[in-house]
Structure formats: structure tokens, C-alpha cells
Amino acid sequence: xxxxxxxxxxxxxxxxxxxxxxxxxxxxxxxxxxxxxxxxxxxxxxxxxxxxxxxxxxxxxxxxxxxxxxxxxxxxxxxxxxxxxxxxxxxxxxxxxxxxxxxxxxxxxxxxxxxxxxxxxxxxxxxxxxxxxxxxxxxxxxxxxxxxxxxxxxxxxxxxxxxxxxxxxx
Amino acid sequence: xxxxxxxxxxxxxxxxxxxxxxxxxxxxxxxxxxxxxxxxxxxxxxxxxxxxxxxxxxxxxxxxxxxxxxxxxxxxxxxxxxxxxxxxxxxxxxxxxxxxxxxxxxxxxxxxxxxxxxxxxxxxxxxxxxxxxxxxxxxxxxxxxxxxxxxxxxxxxx
Numbered sequence: 001x002x003x004x005x006x007x008x009x010x011x012x013x014x015x016x017x018x019x020x021x022x023x024x025x026x027x028x029x030x031x032x033x034x035x036x037x038x039x040x041x042x043x044x045x046x047x048x049x050x051x052x053x054x055x056x057x058x059x060x061x062x063x064x065x066x067x068x069x070x071x072x073x074x075x076x077x078x079x080x081x082x083x084x085x086x087x088x089x090x091x092x093x094x095x096x097x098x099x100x101x102x103x104x105x106x107x108x109x110x111x112x113x114x115x116x117x118x119x120x121x122x123x124x125x126x127x128x129x130x131x132x133x134x135x136x137x138x139x140x141x142x143x144x145x146x147x148x149x150x151x152x153x154x155x156x157x158x159x160x161x162x163x164x165x166x167x168x169x170x
Numbered sequence: 171x172x173x174x175x176x177x178x179x180x181x182x183x184x185x186x187x188x189x190x191x192x193x194x195x196x197x198x199x200x201x202x203x204x205x206x207x208x209x210x211x212x213x214x215x216x217x218x219x220x221x222x223x224x225x226x227x228x229x230x231x232x233x234x235x236x237x238x239x240x241x242x243x244x245x246x247x248x249x250x251x252x253x254x255x256x257x258x259x260x261x262x263x264x265x266x267x268x269x270x271x272x273x274x275x276x277x278x279x280x281x282x283x284x285x286x287x288x289x290x291x292x293x294x295x296x297x298x299x300x301x302x303x304x305x306x307x308x309x310x311x312x313x314x315x316x317x318x319x320x321x322x323x324x325x326x327x328x
Contacts, residue, residue: 062188063184063188098278098279099242099278099279100178100181100182101182101185101186101189102181102185108178109177109178109179109181109182110177110178133278136243137243137278140240140243140244147277149277149278149279150277150279152275152277
């Protein structure tokens with residue numbers, strides 16, 4: 001599991017070295033790819049568990065500027081990490097918030113930390129949003145009927161999901 | 171458009187553009203946009219190609235999106251740019267589009283690609299090239315910004 005993760009890191013870094021055009025980022029990535037040539041041993045501290053719920057670093061989709069230029073990812077090599085637990089919201093029916101387009105496991109675009117500080121709201125129509133996102137939308141349509149952005153039915157919150165499923169990995 | 175965009179708004183636009191790159195809308199290409207969203211102007215220009223088998227087959231149109239700092243809680247300003255403005259019963263000769271999702275029916279769950287898809291389908295389902303009946307009156311009185319118009323949506327067929 002951990003070796004495949006290292007493979008992933010190497011490929012994305014090699015791509016970075018190939019793609020980056022500006023001199024500054026080329027020099028930085030060539031330095032890091034030198035480091036990557038050393039064979040990486042699986043870190044001993046990594047727990048041996050099924051990796052489906054583990055966070056995978058650096059597999060985020062490529063980001064492009066509007067003119068199609070690829071934005072280089074951070075040239076950071078994760079040498080060793082140890083997962084303690086993973087969590088997700090119990091009531092979220094979808095993966096991403098339909099308003100800010102961020103995953104529910106991350107926070108809305110205005111918050112810094114996911115979790116209790118940026119909870120989710122579930123409507124009677126079963127559509128789910130970050131509570132901050134849906135509040136902003138409801139405030140912006142004061143004079144009109146308050147509707148769900150997804151299905152346009154009247155927005156009735158069931159409850160705020162304060163509960164998260166936590167999987168302990170140890 | 172004097173102040174730079176709030177971070178939350180810029181992040182959402184960035185995510186949309188990334189998604190658009192990964193899953194393009196058929197017949198729609200990105201022509202130009204701000205290189206970084208720290209730019210003060212965020213005009214996003216798209217090229218819409220008339221689909222094969224429709225009356226706009228082979229034609230190309232420029233569509234401009236302009237978001238304000240309230241996006242996505244407020245709809246973007248979407249207009250066709252001269253010189254080629256599609257001859258369509260819901261598109262005025264100044265490029266303004268009479269489309270409910272750009273006005274009263276906007277929802278923050280809609281995106282640049284959803285709007286493009288609606289406009290492509292609006293063009294594709296059109297059977298006769300003609301301007302709206304009140305075109306001459308409208309273009310003399312309308313503001314530059316189509317969002318200043320109080321639209322009446324009276325035709326669901328085209």
C-alpha cells in the first residue's frame with residue numbers, strides 16, 4: 001500500500017518537472033526529482049490496514065488557469081506519515097457541496113478548518129450543503145421563496161449534522 | 171470591477187474552470203480568461219459552435235461571462251459579443267439573452283458549464299432564425315448590463 005503511494009508521488013513529480021516552464025519552478029522540481037531517484041522504503045510507522053479510507057496525498061486533479069496553463073502542484077515529498085483516524089459526515093448524501101463545490105470532508109470556501117467549525121445542513125429534500133453556503137444563499141433571496149439550489153423546492157432544514165463517523169485506524 | 175475578488179468566489183470559479191477543462195461541454199471551448207483570479211477583471215470568453223444538423227451549423231459565436239463578487243449567489247452577466255450574434259427569437263441584436271436561469275431562476279448550484287449547455291440547447295432547438303419582436307425597442311432602451319433588465323419569460327418552447 002505504502003509503496004504504491006510512493007510511486008504515485010514520483011509520477012506526479014516527474015510530470016511536474018516535465019510540464020513546468022518557468023525557470024524558477026524547473027530548478028525546484030529538478031532538485032526534488034534528484035531526491036526521488038533514491039529508492040524509497042515503505043515507512044515503518046505506517047499502520048497495516050485497508051487503505052480505502054486513508055487520505056491519499058498529491059492525487060488531487062490537475063489545476064489549470066483559464067487559458068489552459070497547468071498550475072504546478074506543491075513540490076513536497078511526503079517521507080513518512082501516520083494516520084490516526086478518518087472521518088466523514090454521517091448525513092451527507094453527496095460528496096461535494098453543490099454551492100461551493102468543495103467536498104464535505106473539507107470546509108466551505110470561507111472557513112479554514114473542516115469539522116465542527118463548518119458543519120453541514122441537510123434539507124427535507126435530502127440535498128446537503130455546507131451550512132455557511134446555504135445560509136448565504138437563503139439570505140440572498142430574502143424577498144422570494146426560500147428554495148433549495150438543487151431541486152428548487154422550498155428549503156426546510158431537517159437538522160444540522162453534528163455527527164461524524166470516525167474510523168480509528170489503530 | 172475595481173476590487174479584487176473575495177477568496178471564496180475566486181476559489182469556486184477556479185474549481186469550475188478546472189472541471190470545465192476535465193469535462194468540456196460539446197461545442198463549447200474556452201477562448202480566454204484571467205490568468206490568475208487575483209486579476210481585477212474576470213471576463214471569461216467562450217466560443218460556441220453551432221451544432222451539426224441545426225440551423226446554426228458551422229457558425230461560431232463569442233459568449234462573455236462576467237462575474238461579480240457576489241457570485242455564485244448572484245447570476246453571472248452573460249452576453250454574446252459582436253460581430254456575430256446569433257439570430258434567435260430570444261437573443262437581442264445587442265447580444266443580450268432572454269433566459270430565465272440568468273435572471274429569476276438562477277441557482278448557486280448552476281455553473282458556467284450548465285449555462286453553456288442551456289445556451290447550446292436553446293440554439294439547437296431553434297427552428298427559425300429571427301430576432302425577438304421587440305428587438306428594436308429593447309436595444310435602444312436597454313442598459314449595457316442585461317441584469318438591469320426586468321425580463322418577462324413568456325415562451326418555453328424555444
